[in-house]
Amino acid sequence: MQLTGMQFTAESALAGNDIATLPDFPAEIRAPAGTLAGVSGFQLNFSSSEIFTAGDEPNVLVAMNPAALKANLEDVPPNGLIIVDREAFTDANLKRAGYTSNPLSDHSLDKYQVIEVDVTKLTTLALHGLGLNNRAVFRCRNMFVLGMLSWLYQRPTQSTIQYLEGRFKKTPDVLEANLRAFKSGYNYGETTEMFASSYEVPAAKIKPGLYRNITGNAATALGFVAAAVKSGRPLFLGSYPITPASDVLHELSALKNFPVYTFQAEDEIAGVASAVGAAFGGAIAITTTSGPGMNLKEEAIGLAVKVELPPVITDVQRAGPSTGMPTKPEQADLLMAMYGRHGESPIPIIAAATPADCFECAYEAVRIAVKYMTPVVLMTDGQLANGAEPWLLPDADKLPEIKVEFRTDPNGFMPYSRDEKTLARPWAIPGTPGLEHRLGGITGENLTGNISYSPANHELMIRIRARKVAGIAQEIPPTEVFGDPNGGDLVVLGWGSTFGPIREAVKQAREKGRKVSHIHLRYLNPLPRDLADQLRKFKQVMVAEMNMGQLLKMIRADYLIDAVGFNKIQGRPFKVSELVTRIDRALEG
Amino acid sequence: MATALTRKDFVSDQEVRWCPGCGDYAILAQVQKTMPEFGIEPHKVVFISGIGCSSRFPYYMNTYGFHTIHGRAPAIATGLKVTRPDLDVWVVTGDGDGLSIGGNHLIHVLRRNVDLKILLFNNRIYGLTKGQYSPTSEVGKITKSTPAGSVDFPFNPITVALGAHATFVARSVDVEQKHLGEMLKRAHEHRGASFLEILQNCNIFNDGAFNDLSDKGIKADHQLVLEHGKPLIFGKNRDKGIRMVGMRPEVVTLGQNGVTEKDLVVHDETNLALAFMLGNFEAPMPTPVGVFYAVSRPTYDNAMNQQLEEAKAKQGPGDLAKLLQKGDTWSVN
Numbered sequence: 001m002q003l004t005g006m007q008f009t010a011e012s013a014l015a016g017n018d019i020a021t022l023p024d025f026p027a028e029i030r031a032p033a034g035t036l037a038g039v040s041g042f043q044l045n046f047s048s049s050e051i052f053t054a055g056d057e058p059n060v061l062v063a064m065n066p067a068a069l070k071a072n073l074e075d076v077p078p079n080g081l082i083i084v085d086r087e088a089f090t091d092a093n094l095k096r097a098g099y100t101s102n103p104l105s106d107h108s109l110d111k112y113q114v115i116e117v118d119v120t121k122l123t124t125l126a127l128h129g130l131g132l133n134n135r136a137v138f139r140c141r142n143m144f145v146l147g148m149l150s151w152l153y154q155r156p157t158q159s160t161i162q163y164l165e166g167r168f169k170k171t172p173d174v175l176e177a178n179l180r181a182f183k184s185g186y187n188y189g190e191t192t193e194m195f196a197s198s199y200e201v202p203a204a205k206i207k208p209g210l211y212r213n214i215t216g217n218a219a220t221a222l223g224f225v226a227a228a229v230k231s232g233r234p235l236f237l238g239s240y241p242i243t244p245a246s247d248v249l250h251e252l253s254a255l256k257n258f259p260v261y262t263f264q265a266e267d268e269i270a271g272v273a274s275a276v277g278a279a280f281g282g283a284i285a286i287t288t289t290s291g292p293g294m295n296l297k298e299e300a301i302g303l304a305v306k307v308e309l310p311p312v313i314t315d316v317q318r319a320g321p322s323t324g325m326p327t328k329p330e331q332a333d334l335l336m337a338m339y340g341r342h343g344e345s346p347i348p349i350i351a352a353a354t355p356a357d358c359f360e361c362a363y364e365a366v367r368i369a370v371k372y373m374t375p376v377v378l379m380t381d382g383q384l385a386n387g388a389e390p391w392l393l394p395d396a397d398k399l400p401e402i403k404v405e406f407r408t409d410p411n412g413f414m415p416y417s418r419d420e421k422t423l424a425r426p427w428a429i430p431g432t433p434g435l436e437h438r439l440g441g442i443t444g445e446n447l448t449g450n451i452s453y454s455p456a457n458h459e460l461m462i463r464i465r466a467r468k469v470a471g472i473a474q475e476i477p478p479t480e481v482f483g484d485p486n487g488g489d490l491v492v493l494g495w496g497s498t499f500g501p502i503r504e505a506v507k508q509a510r511e512k513g514r515k516v517s518h519i520h521l522r523y524l525n526p527l528p529r530d531l532a533d534q535l536r537k538f539k540q541v542m543v544a545e546m547n548m549g550q551l552l553k554m555i556r557a558d559y560l561i562d563a564v565g566f567n568k569i570q571g572r573p574f575k576v577s578e579l580v581t582r583i584d585r586a587l588e589g
Numbered sequence: 590m591a592t593a594l595t596r597k598d599f600v601s602d603q604e605v606r607w608c609p610g611c612g613d614y615a616i617l618a619q620v621q622k623t624m625p626e627f628g629i630e631p632h633k634v635v636f637i638s639g640i641g642c643s644s645r646f647p648y649y650m651n652t653y654g655f656h657t658i659h660g661r662a663p664a665i666a667t668g669l670k671v672t673r674p675d676l677d678v679w680v681v682t683g684d685g686d687g688l689s690i691g692g693n694h695l696i697h698v699l700r701r702n703v704d705l706k707i708l709l710f711n712n713r714i715y716g717l718t719k720g721q722y723s724p725t726s727e728v729g730k731i732t733k734s735t736p737a738g739s740v741d742f743p744f745n746p747i748t749v750a751l752g753a754h755a756t757f758v759a760r761s762v763d764v765e766q767k768h769l770g771e772m773l774k775r776a777h778e779h780r781g782a783s784f785l786e787i788l789q790n791c792n793i794f795n796d797g798a799f800n801d802l803s804d805k806g807i808k809a810d811h812q813l814v815l816e817h818g819k820p821l822i823f824g825k826n827r828d829k830g831i832r833m834v835g836m837r838p839e840v841v842t843l844g845q846n847g848v849t850e851k852d853l854v855v856h857d858e859t860n861l862a863l864a865f866m867l868g869n870f871e872a873p874m875p876t877p878v879g880v881f882y883a884v885s886r887p888t889y890d891n892a893m894n895q896q897l898e899e900a901k902a903k904q905g906p907g908d909l910a911k912l913l914q915k916g917d918t919w920s921v922n
Contacts (some may be wrong), residue, residue, distance in 0.1 A: 012921050139746070159917050193848065203921070212918045222913060229909045236672050239663075256900035258907030259674055261893060266697035270664035273657070277668030280655060281676070303658050393918070396910040430653035430669070430676050433632045438601070438648050438658030441640075449605065451648065472791075 001025075001062070004040025004142040006388075011155035013213040013390055016203025017315040020331070020500060022054035022573065025327055034096040039071040048202045056575040060152075062145055064119070066097035071339035078111045083148070085119035085141070115195065117188075119144055126184035127177050136174065147185025150198060154200045157186065158290055162403030197199040197534040214391040214404040216355035216384035217244070220288075220314060223252035223254040223362025225258055226394075228284040230363075231370060231402040236283040236386045240293060243326040244382040245316035248288045250257025264475065270294035275311040280439070282406060282429035284366055288314040289588075290382075291333050292323065294340070301375055305465065307439040308416070308425050310369035310376070317381040318494075319571040328571025329383035331496050332547035337377040338525060338554070344462045346469040348372070349524040351379040353499035356391035358384060361522065367402045371448070372468060372534060373424040379524070381546075382495045383573055410434025422526040423468035473526040479534045483510060487537030490514070490586055493563070494544050494552055499575055502544055505579030516583055522549070532543035532559040538585055542566055545580065593624035598730035599634075599653040607642060608716075611808040612763035612789035616710065617649055619766050623773045627677070634677045641716050642791075643710035646681040655788040660691025666705050671890045677777075680707045684725040688744050692724075699755040699894045700848045701889040702781040708784050709746055710763075711722035718812060725787050732794075747868035747881055750784040751861065755785040758864065763790060764803045768814070768878060775880055802876055815867065815879030820853035823875050830854075832876075838866060858883040 002023055006326035012019050027469040045055035051078060060081040063069035064087040076082060089104050103109050123144045128135050143164075150157050156478070160182060170176035189195060214222075228235035235258065239249045253262040261283070267270040272287040279285035289297060294315045304311055315331045319325035337349050348368055352361040358380055365378040405414060407426035415437045416425050428435040437449065445452035446460055483506060494502045499520050504516040519534060521527070535541050535555070541563035543552040556563055566582050568574055599621045607613045614642045624634070628808040634652035638644035640659035647654025653676075657665050662680045670678045680698075687695045687709045690854035698705065714719040714732070721734040725746065729738040750758045757779040761772040776783035788799045801811040809825040821831035822843070832841045850882065857863055 010917055014917055016919060135708060159784055203650065206921055208921050210914065210918050211919050212914065212916055225912065226906070226909055237670060238668055253909065255912070256897045257904045258912075259895065259897045259901065260907075263671060263893075264670065265664065266693055268815065269661060270667070270697070273661040273664035274668030274671075275661065275901040276657075277665035277667075277670075278653075278672045280665070281669045284674040299658055300661060307655075393913050395915055404899075430635045430673065431633055433630070436631050436651075436652055436654075438603075438654035440648070440654075442656065443656060 001040045001042055001142065004146045005044060006154065007146055007160045007473070008149055009044050009388055010042060010159050010163070011449045012044065012153075012201075013211070014156050014159055015046075015154075015201070017048065017201055018051050018204040018206055019044065019046045019213065019389055020051055020054045021045070021388045030197045032184055032507065034065050034067050034093050036067050036071050036097060037066050040336075041068070046201060048206060049202050050206060051574060053573065055498075056577050062149070064141070066093050066103070069103065070097050070099065076112060079113060081113045081115065083115045083117060083145070086116040087118055087120045095297055105406050107277065112225055115341075117148070122184065124183050126180050130177055130180070131172065132177055136177065136304060140177050143181035144188075145180045146150060147182040147187075148189045151189030152195055152198050154198055154384045157182070158270075161529070168493065176324035178410035179296065201348075204520040206390070209392045211390045212393055213388050214356055214359075215386055215388045216352065216358040216380050217245070217316070217386070219356055219358035219391065220352075220362045220380060221255075221384075223359040224252070224262060224284070224286055224312070224366065226257055226359070226396070227363045227366035227402055229258065231284055231366070232400055233282060233404055234259045234261060236263070236275060236278035236285045237288065238263045238265050238271040238278065239288045240265050240271045240291045241266045242268070242293050244318055244385045245290050245314065247385065248314065248316070254501045256365065260372055268296040272297040272313065276300055276304050276497060279309040279311045279362060280430070282371070282404075282427065285311040286314065286366075286371055287311060290318045290326070291318050291320045291336075294333055297335075298340045298475055301347065301377075301440050302343065302345050304342070304375040304516070305345045305347060306441055308373045308465070309426060310427075312362075312365045312369050313329055314374050314376055316377045316385045317379060319569075325571045327382060329381040329497060329573065330547060330571060331381060331498070331545050332550065332569070333379065334495075334524065334547065334550040335553070337379060341378070344466065346466050347470055347525065348374060348376045349379060350376065350468055350522060351496040351524055353386050353496060353522065354385055355384050355389045357499075357522075359391070359394070361401065363520075365402060368472060370402060370404055370427070371424065372422050373427060374469060374471060374491075379496060381497050382548045386572045387497075405434065407435060408432055413437075414447045415439065416444065416447050418464075423464065423471060430441055470526050473523075473529045476526070476528045477522045479528045479530050481519055481534060482506060483516050484515060488515035488517055489538070490516045490540040490542060490583065491519055491535060491538040492516065492542050492566075492579070493519050493521070493535065493551070493555065493582065494523055494547075498544055498546060500578055501574040501576050504576045505574075505583060508576065508580050509583045514583060514587055516587070523552070524554075527554075527558065532561065535559065535561055535563070540564070542582070542586060544574065544581065546573070553566060596621050596625060596629065598631055599651050601649050603648045604646065605649050606629040608793050609641070610792040612712065612791065613643060613646070613710065615763045615766065616708070616787055616789060617646065619651070620767045620773060623770050623827075626774065627777055629677050633675065634679070635660045635669065636679045636681060637669070637741035638681040639691055640717070641683040641715075641823050642733070643681055643683040643789075644686060646785045652701060653659055658685055659799060660689070661694060662686070663691065663694040663703075663705070663707070667701070667889075668701050670703055670705055671893055674704070674890050674894055678865065679706050680705050682707065682709050684709065684711045684746070686724045688725045688746060688749065696753040698750065699750055699782050699784060702886050703754050704781055704888045704890050706776050706783045707785065708776075709784065711746055711786050712791040712795055713743075713787045713798050714793055724809050745868060746786045750786075751864055751868055751882060755784045755882070756781040756884050757856045757880070758868075759784070759880045760786045760788065761801060762788045762802050762878060763876070770818050772879070774877040775883070779883060781886060792825045802878070811875050813867075813870070813875035814875045815856050815877050815881065817856055817858045817880065820850050820855050822850070822853065837875070838870075
């Protein structure tokens with residue numbers, strides 16, 4: 001089902017629509033088919049105008065079995081189109097999904113347009129004569145459905161055909177079967193009179209340029225590669241596989257020629273530790289993980305803070321605590337990134353707002369890390385990681401400069417001398433004659449780094465590092481206010497993947513005449529210098545996040561602003577309608 | 590090199606802060622004395638350590654150094670060595686750092702065969718935390734944390750390393766300066782992960798743990814010096830040897846019951862089974878020192894860099910603009 005979704009997304013992108021997707025699948029690789037727990041879904045929103053989310057309510061639901069219908073029905077609006085595989089609604093499957101009667105015949109679906117298709121039978125007929133066994137035929141059902149949908153929405157089919165040709169190059173019979181199923185589905189849509197009409201969704205009016213469809217994890221990987229190329233250094237990733245971050249490891253492992261080193265470590269700690277080692281040696285060093293791994297990495301991150309080396313740590317957040325819901329997004333790691341280490345250990349934090357934004361944020365994380373000689377945390381989440389959107393390709397030549405200058409002059413060298421403006425210490429890498437020095441976790445004397453237990457020096461070093469990180473605010477761009485830059489009744493403040501639903505909800509509320517605005521943060525530490533002033537222009541500040549109020553705590557604590565939270569911790573993104581309702585409530589007092 | 594390197598080139602300006610009488614002094618002295626013989630300039634050398642008494646080592650070497658966090662030195666060193674194969678990277682660890690908190694990283698770095706020189710100082714006690722038993726302490730050990738005696742069965746560093754399929758496994762003793770120097774040279778010559786256990790006396794918390802191997806009067810009767818291709822002979826009078834009876838080793842006396850050198854086991858550094866057997870020797874068998882095992886296997890860092898080179902040769906150097914435009918793209922006008 002994920003594959004079908006990805007292909008339909010690709011077709012829609014090529015049709016020039018704006019797109020947003022929300023893959024939703026179980027953590028289990030082979031969860032029992034036909035049960036509610038085993039439902040694997042893929043939500044796609046495509047449009048002729050600009051869109052920000054995968055949509056609250058699908059206009060069309062394709063349910064391949066009763067469980068899929070049951071798990072998603074509540075999201076379908078009245079009169080919505082539901083396409084089902086009739087043959088899958090057997091007594092056994094109905095029972096497995098928890099139905100006591102067949103919804104196809106008990107009138108419970110009367111308020112929807114239900115289209116019943118014998119997908120299995122039709123697929124079998126289409127593949128007749130290819131000599132495939134039942135299992136192989138069954139696997140082609142998705143392609144039949146994809147073909148049907150492609151006709152329904154008049155999608156270009158060439159990219160799917162090319163994709164299938166590439167994927168099944170080595171198994172011509174499977175290729176033939178998939179192509180036949182796909183084309184049969186398309187023709188079935190065209191020739192039967194089952195669908196009232198087909199829809200043409202014209203290309204969206206979006207910014208001119210060259211686009212491609214990209215997921216957050218792929219964009220993250222590309223952002224890191226771009227940063228390494230721009231800095232003229234190799235990229236090193238030390239990582240331990242974890243959902244939903246592993247795709248960054250997969251993407252980067254295929255780019256060895258850049259050069260990109262990928263080290264699949266023995267555990268999360270070795271992942272970050274190897275990155276610290278690579279940073280010591282002068283590589284653009286990164287590690288990728290999710291919440292449980294982030295917990296384990298904190299000690300090594302603290303070491304990087306202390307010795308002032310620049311690895312970038314990516315936390316693709318997922319629902320916690322503990323194992324939680326590995327494939328579902330959440331934003332509850334913010335305070336861990338801020339304060340999860342022992343001792344005074346400030347670290348810059350950057351969060352991506354959309355899948356494509358992961359590219360810029362990964363790039364920016366590296367730029368800041370090497371400029372200020374500090375580890376940086378990049379935060380994304382499972383929704384960004386697997387969600388996709390069209391990406392206006394940046395011009396590789398016009399990316400911001402990332403300057404890496406290693407210290408080479410032994411004259412007057414001290415490991416902890418500092419750049420006046422950034423307070424960065426010199427990056428002095430092993431192999432440089434005359435700069436032999438020792439780094440270490442023990443408190444070191446200012447400038448020399450020699451072990452020191454002097455009380456005043458300890459405080460001095462803590463304050464210097466804090467000042468260095470706080471000083472990054474000097475180059476954070478002014479806060480952008482969507483809505484009323486001069487203030488209004490309410491501002492919704494968000495960060496990370498909530499960008500889409502908040503922006504859409506604020507847009508809708510403004511269309512109704514509400515004086516509501518939206519501020520979305522990319523820089524979470526340090527916060528933008530003008531943020532407090534911007535927030536104070538509004539009568540009410542509401543912080544919407546997928547946690548219990550973590551940014552909210554920071555805002556209240558730092559600014560003494562009486563902000564309120566709007567929180568959802570269900571492993572699902574905000575719905576636009578939920579936010580609009582909450583905005584209405586705030587403004588109606 | 591314009592002038593030959595000397596010991597002084599490797600001595601840092603930092604005051605050495607181990608307890609007076611600590612075995613670490615002897616190891617430091619021998620490393621500083623041996624390093625010049627490798628002909629590698631100090632700026633190409635990196636010492637990486639974890640936490641513990643032994644891990645203070647990098648501060649005293651006038652090379653690049655990194656005193657990191659507990660147990661993680663092998664992982665940090667891996668990241669460095671893989672991306673900087675031009676450097677001579679050493680890891681200094683102890684029985685607690687390397688076999689307790691960092692046990693996982695140690696076995697993985699050994700099986701991967703990353704080209705690192707790993708010195709494990711084994712004093713069979715926790716020194717820095719003031720005297721608790723360690724994963725190499727003997728059962729029954731009375732310490733502050735085991736007043737009734739330890740019930741923990743210990744690790745044997747040599748067999749742990751062999752079990753992890755390390756390609757170079759050796760043992761020496763802190764005060765055996767000549768032997769230690771030879772072992773350092775062998776470890777350095779080896780391409781791949783070299784594991785050298787150095788039995789080291791903690792004169793504060795576990796004094797005399799290795800007396801039978803260091804005291805002049807008795808050590809010859811307890812130390813079995815391993816030499817490749819030579820029969821296993823030891824003893825003050827060089828009259829004792831190791832003979833196999835079936836699959837079991839036993840100590841025999843040359844000249845008694847018609848035993849001659851020909852009856853003795855000849856050491857073979859490439860024989861893993863023999864290395865395991867020797868690694869497991871405990872009293873009344875003598876304690877082997879020297880190279881247990883040394884074989885050649887591709888190193889991880891080399892293999893990884895080779896893959897990068899091959900990718901570059903096949904696909905050309907990375908082209909960022911091309912990469913960004915990969916896959917299906919479309920133009921919006």
